[in-house]
Amino acid sequence: MKRDVIIVGGGVIGCTIAWRLAQQGLKVAVFERGRIGREASRAAAGMLTPQGEAAGPSPFLDLCLRSRAMYRSFAHELKEASGIDIEYKDEGTLFVVLSGEDEAQRMNWAKWQAGAGLSVEHVSASELRKLEPDVTESATRAIFLPDEHQVENRRLMDALAVAIKLAGVEVVEGSEVSSLSFERDRVTGVYSSGDLIAAGAVIIAAGSWSSRLLEPPGVKVQIIPARGQMLAVRGSSVSPPVRVLHSSKVYLVPRRDGRILIGATVEYAGFNKAVTVQGIEYLLAAALELMPSLRECEIVETWSGLRPDTEDHLPVLGPSGIENLWLATGHFRNGILLAPITANLMAESVSGNKQLDVLTPFGVHRFKGH
Ligand code: FAD
Ligand code: GLY
Secondary structure (H helix, E strand, O other): OOEEEEEEOOOHHHHHHHHHHHHOOOOEEEEEOOOOOOOHHHHOOOEEOOOOOOOOOOHHHHHHHHHHHHHHHHHHHHHHHHOOOOOOEOOOEEEEEEOOOOHHHHHHHHHHHHHOOOOOEEEEHHHHHHHOOOOOOOEEEEEEEOOOEEOOHHHHHHHHHHHHHHOOOEEEEOOOEEEEEEEOOEEEEEEEOOEEEEEEEEEEOOHHHOHHHHOOOOOOOOOEEEEEEEEEEEOOOOOOOOOEEEOOOOEEEEOOOOOEEEEOOOEOOOOOOOOOHHHHHHHHHHHHHHOHHHHHOEEEEEEEEEEEEOOOOOOEEEEOOOEOEEEEEOOHHHHHHHHHHHHHHHHHHHHHOOOOHHHHHHOHHHOOOO
């Protein structure tokens, strides 16, 4: 049986694209070498923070903002489809300035955001104490971004796993794609466990591992793993922050179940997913600097994941330059946020076999060698 589309990789990107394509009536298979949603998409913090991560206006920020605007209804649609609530929380995000930090820099950052029409609110030290009483007294001010929200990304992946199966997607877990099959310079399918599985189109959404499939046919896209270590703490005598909190070194993400996530390192350590003493020491020191009461908490979990990064830290979306082969990878720090818009645009491109102008800044042609 020939599939219309095979997607390599069952992370948030592969699964959301599969969902949209199946909703258009296409016969779609997701090949996942392990289990759905167990890599970066599970390791993430689930923050939806285009403004928080932006240094200035750009097509990338526009893409992120479009995706952020889709999230509330995306969460609702997923709940309807799967019965799983992905815990969309809309309390906003506070960027706290600690004493000794460059206040002017943070103010300039807030200024260009306000100038770009984005919601930004200035919070004095005394207001901050009322909003988040456990933030360190050495905080001098904060910037509040009311539109920066979060989801519980583990529940997101559980919901997607249910939704795609109900939509008719064939989910092939425990099946690594070893290579692509070609006929006269066109991709005709994939090889897995020695079998050739034919498809009209193949989408590489294999996260940090994408280059392994792209190098042999000469697609010059380097996807670089960027390790992120995190931990979760909880304390019966500690009030979790109401909102997501950031300092310049760390973020704290309160979950509905009382856990507080502390993240995250960004390390270029190859495919090594170790959680290290140095990584956890750094995160704990930075978290305690921001919220000293966390000292009373117990550590309930540590983990790490590999963000799929690129040379310019932008995703790679659209045609690969080889007929029938498409790319949806390199989402680095924003793959959870970008999943809804990526899925819609990739589904439109692949099903219509067309290049979309909005994806041009994220095309493969920006890399040397193309
Ligand atoms: P993955 O989730 O890694 O999925 C790729 C899948 O492909 C894997 O399941 C893998 O097993 C499979 N695969 C690989 N090769 C093959 C093969 N040959 N055959 C079959 N299957 C294969 N983003 C946000 O938006 N907000 C956040 O707050 C946030 N926080 C983060 C915190 C941390 C610590 C980390 C690590 C990441 C964070 N991110 C966040 C980034 C986000 O997690 C990633 O951008 C996103 O998960 C990438 O999704 P993906 O589907 O491309 O990759
Ligand atoms: N976006 C948060 C992170 O990647 O750590």
